[in-house]
Every structure is written in C-alpha cells, then in structure tokens.
Amino acid sequence: xxxxxxxxxxxxxxxxxxxxxxxxxxxxxxxxxxxxxxxxxxxxxxxxxxxxxxxxxxxxxxxxxxxxxxxxxxxxxxxxxxxxxxxxxxxxxxxxxxxxxxxxxxxxxxxxxxxxxxxxxxxxxxxxxxxxxxxxxxxxxxxxxxxxxxxxxxxxxxxxxxxxxxxxxxxxxxxxxxxxxxxxxxxxxxxxxxxxxxxxxxxxxxxxxxxxxxxxxxxxxxxxxxxxxxxxxxxxxxxxxxxxxxxxxxxxxxxxxxxxxxxxxxxxxxxxxxxxxxxxxxxxxxxxxxxxxxxxxxxxxxxxxxxxxxxxxxxxxxxxxxxxxxxxxxxxx
Amino acid sequence: xxxxxxxxxxxxxxxxxxxxxxxxxxxxxxxxxxxxxxxxxxxxxxxxxxxxxxxxxxxxxxxxxxxxxxxxxxxxxxxxxxxxxxxxxxxxxxxxxxxxxxxxxxxxxxxxxxxxxxxxxxxxxxxxxxxxxxxxxxxxxxxxxxxxxxxxxxxxxxxxxxxxxxxxxxxxxxxxxxxxxxxxxxxxxxxxxxxxxxxxxxxxxxxxxxxxxxxxxxxxxxxxxxxxxxxxxxxxxxxxxxxxxxxxxxxxxxxxxxxxxxxxxxxxxxxxxxxxxxxxxxxxxxxxxxxxxxxxxxxxxxxxxxxxxxxxxxxxxxxxxxxxxxxxxxxxxxxxxxxxxxxxxxxxxxxxxxxxxxxxxxxxxxxxxxxxxxxxxxxxxxxxxxxxxxxxxxxxxxxxxxxxxxxxxxxxxxxxxxxxxxxxxxxxxxxxxxxx
Numbered sequence: 001x002x003x004x005x006x007x008x009x010x011x012x013x014x015x016x017x018x019x020x021x022x023x024x025x026x027x028x029x030x031x032x033x034x035x036x037x038x039x040x041x042x043x044x045x046x047x048x049x050x051x052x053x054x055x056x057x058x059x060x061x062x063x064x065x066x067x068x069x070x071x072x073x074x075x076x077x078x079x080x081x082x083x084x085x086x087x088x089x090x091x092x093x094x095x096x097x098x099x100x101x102x103x104x105x106x107x108x109x110x111x112x113x114x115x116x117x118x119x120x121x122x123x124x125x126x127x128x129x130x131x132x133x134x135x136x137x138x139x140x141x142x143x144x145x146x147x148x149x150x151x152x153x154x155x156x157x158x159x160x161x162x163x164x165x166x167x168x169x170x171x172x173x174x175x176x177x178x179x180x181x182x183x184x185x186x187x188x189x190x191x192x193x194x195x196x197x198x199x200x201x202x203x204x205x206x207x208x209x210x211x212x213x214x215x216x217x218x219x220x221x222x223x224x225x226x227x228x229x230x231x232x233x234x235x236x237x238x239x240x241x242x243x244x245x246x247x248x249x250x251x252x253x254x255x256x257x258x259x260x261x262x263x264x265x266x267x268x269x270x271x272x273x274x275x276x277x278x279x280x281x282x283x284x285x286x287x288x289x290x291x292x293x294x295x296x297x298x299x300x301x302x303x304x305x306x307x308x309x310x311x312x313x314x315x316x317x318x319x320x321x322x323x324x325x326x327x328x329x330x331x332x333x
Numbered sequence: 334x335x336x337x338x339x340x341x342x343x344x345x346x347x348x349x350x351x352x353x354x355x356x357x358x359x360x361x362x363x364x365x366x367x368x369x370x371x372x373x374x375x376x377x378x379x380x381x382x383x384x385x386x387x388x389x390x391x392x393x394x395x396x397x398x399x400x401x402x403x404x405x406x407x408x409x410x411x412x413x414x415x416x417x418x419x420x421x422x423x424x425x426x427x428x429x430x431x432x433x434x435x436x437x438x439x440x441x442x443x444x445x446x447x448x449x450x451x452x453x454x455x456x457x458x459x460x461x462x463x464x465x466x467x468x469x470x471x472x473x474x475x476x477x478x479x480x481x482x483x484x485x486x487x488x489x490x491x492x493x494x495x496x497x498x499x500x501x502x503x504x505x506x507x508x509x510x511x512x513x514x515x516x517x518x519x520x521x522x523x524x525x526x527x528x529x530x531x532x533x534x535x536x537x538x539x540x541x542x543x544x545x546x547x548x549x550x551x552x553x554x555x556x557x558x559x560x561x562x563x564x565x566x567x568x569x570x571x572x573x574x575x576x577x578x579x580x581x582x583x584x585x586x587x588x589x590x591x592x593x594x595x596x597x598x599x600x601x602x603x604x605x606x607x608x609x610x611x612x613x614x615x616x617x618x619x620x621x622x623x624x625x626x627x628x629x630x631x632x633x634x635x636x637x638x639x640x641x642x643x644x645x646x647x648x649x650x651x652x653x654x655x656x657x658x659x660x661x662x663x664x665x666x667x668x669x670x671x672x673x674x675x676x677x678x679x680x681x682x683x684x685x686x687x688x689x690x691x692x693x694x695x696x697x698x699x700x701x702x703x704x705x706x707x708x709x710x711x712x713x714x715x716x717x718x719x720x721x722x723x724x725x726x727x728x729x730x731x732x733x734x735x736x737x738x739x740x741x742x743x744x745x746x747x748x749x750x751x752x753x754x755x756x757x758x759x760x761x762x763x764x765x766x767x768x769x
Contacts, residue, residue, distance in 0.1 A: 058394075080399070102746075294491075298418070302421060305422055320432050
C-alpha cells in the first residue's frame, strides 16, 4: 500500500508537469510554427504567457525524480543508467530552452532575437520528444541485458515504440499549449488563430495515438495487451475519449475555458492510462514497484514528509492564487 | 570528482539564493521604517537579482537532480532509502521559496506591506532551509549513519532520521550557511564599495553597502568559530581527511599547525610551511599534546590527493581570515567615526576582498569532497564503485560543463540588463564584478 501510494504520487507529479511544464514546451512549438501576418503577435502572446514561470514548473519533474530515488532506488538507478543518453539530451534541451528564452526576452537587436528564438523553438521541439522517448522506453521493456557494451545504452531506448511515444508527447504538449493560448489571448484574431491550431493539433494527436498503437502491435505487443487488460483500463480509455471529443466540441463551439479543462483532463487520463497499464511494474520488463521499494520505514517517513510539506504548500498556493485572482500563475507585469 | 564541476557552479547560484533574499528583506524593513525611497529602490533591484538567480538556480537544480543519478546510479541506489529524505524536504523548501518569491515579485500592489515583507522573509528562510537539507545529505556522505551493514555490504535497519542527524550535519550546515551570508554579503559590499570610490557619498550605494555589511560582516566574524567546530568533527570522524588538510604524514603527539607549504608524496613531508608548535593538536583536539594520526598510518590506497586538499584548505582559511580582519576593521571604524562609506582605505579593502568569499567556498568544497576520496560514502562505498558503467563518460561531462558555462553567461547578461540597467554609467563595473 505504501509502495503504491508513492508510485501514485510520482505519476501525479508527472501529470502536473505535463499540464504546466508541457504547455511551456508546446508554446515553443507554436513559436516555431508561427506563420501568417500575425506571426509576431502570436510569438508575443506565447512569450507573455510563458513569462516568469517557465523555470518554476520544473519543480514537478524534480519532485517525481526525487521521490523515485528515495522510494524506488533500483528503478531510479536502472533508468538513469540505461537511459543516460536521452536523459542527458533532454537536460541539454531544458537548459538551452530556458537560456535562449531569457536571452531573447532581454535582447533588443532584432536579428539576435530571431536567432535565440530559433534555439528556443528547436529545443522546445526536441525536449518533449526526448521526455516521451524516456517514458516509452520505460514501458517498452528493453531495459535489461549487461551494461558492459555501449550498445546496451542505445538499444534500451532507440526503437520504433519509444520514439513514436516521443512524437506523441510532442503532439500532446502542442495541443495543450494551443488550447491554453485560446484562453490567454485577448484579441479575437489571435484567439481564432490558436483555435485553428488547437483543432489541427487535436487531429494530429489522434493520428499519433493511432500510430503509437499501431507501432505497439508489432514492436511491443505486451503493451497493447496491458493497455486493455481489465475492465478498468477500458473505462479509463473511454473517459479519455469522452474528454477528447468534449475538448474538440468545446473548441468548435468556442467554449474556450471548457476546452482548457477538457484538454487537461484528456492528457491526464492518457498519463494515468499508461500508469495503470504499467502496474505492478515500474520499469518493464521485470522490476515491480514492490521489489524496487525502499524499506517501509523510509516510505512512511517520505509520505509523512510529503503530507507535512503539503500542509505548508497548499495554504501558500491558495494564498498565491487568491492574491492574483486566477489559477495559472502570477500575471505578467 | 567530475561531479565537482557542476556543483562548483550550482553552489554559486545557491549561496546567492540564500543570502540575497535576506538583504532584500532587511532593505524592505528599512524602507517600511524610514520611508526612505532609496531603500525601496534597493529592495526592488535586489529582488530582481534574487529572481534571476532563482530562475537559473532552478534550471541548474533540475540538471543536478538528474546528474546525480546519471553519474552515480550505484551510489543513489544504495543511499536513496537512507538519505533521500533531505532531498524530498529540500524540494518542499524550494517550492515554498518559489511561491513566496512569486508573491513577492508580483505582489507589490496586491498585498498589504507587512504581508509583502513577510513573503520576503519566507523566501529568505526557505532558501536557507534548502541549504540545510542539502548540506545534511552531504554531511551524511562524510559521516554515514542510520543503517547497519550486512555481511555482503547491503544496508539494513535503515533509519533516515538517524541518517539526517549524523555527527557532521550540524557543523557542516552552520559552516555553509555562514559561508553563504559572508561570501555574498561581502561580494555585494565590494561592488557597492567600488561605485562609492568613484561617486563618493552616493546615498543609494551607501545604503546598499551598509546592509550588505550587516549580512556579511557578522557571518564572516563567526565563521572561524564554525570552522573550528567543523574541523574538530573532521578530526574525530575523518582522520585521513584532517591529515591531508594539514599535510600531516607522521603520527605524532603535539602536532604542529602548518601554514602554507607543499606536501610531497615522495618524501612524505610537507615542505616550506610555517609551523606553529603543537598548534594542530591544540586546534583539532583542544589539547596541545593530543596525538594526531598522520597519513603514513593509512594504507596508500586510502590517501586522498593530499596536495589538492592541503592547498585548498590553506586557501579557504586564508580567505576567511582576511575577510574576518577586514570586517573587524570596518566594525572598529564604524564605532569610532560615523560613516564607514567615507573611509577610502576601507572601501578599497572591501573591493579587494569581494571575490574571496566565493573563492573560499569553492576551496572548502574541494576540501570536503576531495578530502573524502577514495570514498564517496566514507568507509562504505568507493567512488569508483559508484560511477555509472556507461562508456565514454568524457562526452557527457563536457556537455554538462558547457551547460553550466552557458548558465553562468545567462546570469551575467541578465544581471547587467535587469539589476543595473537604470544606471547606465555603472553597468560595466557591475557586470564585471558579478563575474568574479
């Protein structure tokens, strides 16, 4: 039970990271794809909405990593050893993205701004692909074998399934960001731009989902089996589908706040669908969360610390949001 | 040891994140008391600086949390259940800091003045708390507690609380937190002293200098005492590290304190040092005739790289001593005449010593990490057994180093743009100083 609680908290951390941090990456994607006569306005809106909070969102990723390392050390060690290369590239992406964004925001010369913008956008494209690849590799089940040759550090993640999960993740963050931006936009034209982009990316997301499943059918048949194992998994997929259709309808009818809620629900259910299909494994093929767990006393203390920490954090966050009068971070000054 | 490179960078972001919020808080308190707009201006600038360092620190912290695992998976797997706790708590401290920094930066007109001041205080306290937790984990690597070893080297009976309360935790935390206040306080004081030398009597920079000295001064004066406590803990728990710090090869009673000198591994003696008879025994054990164990009593494969440790230790102590002396001078002057900021000699001294605190922190970091080698967990796990089996580690190391250099450049650029932008004539100087 303790083990499961810790694992659920890790999944929740990843979920929140996707909702908040993921949208920041998606913003970069739309920066990359900005086009038409309002391209500059689109970029300005993206820059404004990412604004001062881009760095703090990484805290959710750090939280997931720290809990993984405290509660499930062997899983942590295995992921960090075998997926060294994609994780390292992902870190480079995070840093390049953040730095380029900062440089661009404070750079006055136009051509330099463009150059930093390109770095920012490229890193925003690559980082979610790598993050998705890592998650895909964890589910894929090729993290085994002896870590004595270089090939073990490549074959554990470089394959059709992990990479297609990577591109799926990219489509996901792009979709999220476009939906969020329809709410953030204050001018009708801009809002319509992002509504079109959101609808387009919802379509792409659906195609990518089908593609991931198709790839899984030959590259990772067990995953397909796990995804459809119980009645609960079917229920979860059904809810995901309802949220997805709801988000599209809401975008179509221009109920943008509803669209944001439903899109958030949709990607969250996707994460949880994956998490439940993994159960009881943390790292496929053979490391279960019960085998990998730290001793009960450590887990109890960890949960106690998380609970005590939440006692400080929850009222603080409530105060933060009350002061600024909205959910979604401080306004931009 | 490769890890040291990233930590060297991160530690700078981290100490600034500990100390600047305190200066920002004091300055705002002064604004609320005196209603002197100079303090408000100062608070806002320091707040911007805090925000920049926090942002970059967040990114470098993300990198670090992964890097630990990428480079030392075996260490993390072994130590996770025992010492993961402070890392989790650190996460909360960081989160609290983020929330209240958000309130602080964007809440000037939205919350009552006292609530705003309180938010600043929370930022300062949670920044210091982060340091407490992280240094606690590092102290555990020096004095591992809270578990028992089975015959095949697995930890059992794990007690994370006992691990956090390890004997080195308090001395190291005290030493590090004081170091952060002293180093950053005096570094900032140096920057403003430099401007005051050029523009004597500038009220803004006088106020800044005063507050920076208030934060850095007492910490620099207390640091020798904290250092003594830390060294005595090392003497008891890590005798090989102490011997390396002091260049002590022979085991002897009434060992001398060596100042400077170069330890020679071939001849097994430290040459060219000024020796104070019985000084080391007196300092390390508070007994002039105490026996200090020398490196010759340890098998050679357990020797830390004695040259690096000894020299780093000398550098750290020298920097700390000079800082304490200059602060003492400033204190005496402020008692005798009003206006430290008019004394050009003192201002020059402050400019000269401004980078010393950061140098001392890096040197001190070398002492504690290199001095523990070949162990990553003292007496339990060797560094070479902890490192990832991945071949070609040079490549990731180079990449990560590059990342940190990039972050360093970001900080300098942003500081120039944001904190110093409204005083164009001083941009050059400020940018250069923050490089140091």
